[in-house]
Amino acid sequence: METVDERRGKEAVRVDEDVVAASEVRRLEERVRELERLLGRKTMEVEILKEALDLARVKNRRTLLSRS
Secondary structure (H helix, E strand, O other): OOOHHHHHHHHHHHOOOOOOOHHHHHHHHHHHHHHHHHHHHHHHHHHHHHHHHHHHHHHHHHHHHHHO
16 A cells, blocks of 8 residues: 555656655755744844944934034
8 A cells, every 4th residue: 555655756746746855855944944043033133233223323413413
């Protein structure tokens, strides 16, 4: 008796789709998770740097105004 995976594999071949090993799918899913985590970190870094830049601009304006 064939397994569900074997049936799916045969169906994929029948309709001319690529067949990928389950281990490759797991590896690619893990890579996607890693990239999503990295994107989240980088997004946070950008937000922090934007806030720091805004604060620096405000401080610079105050310094310029106090000199006038």
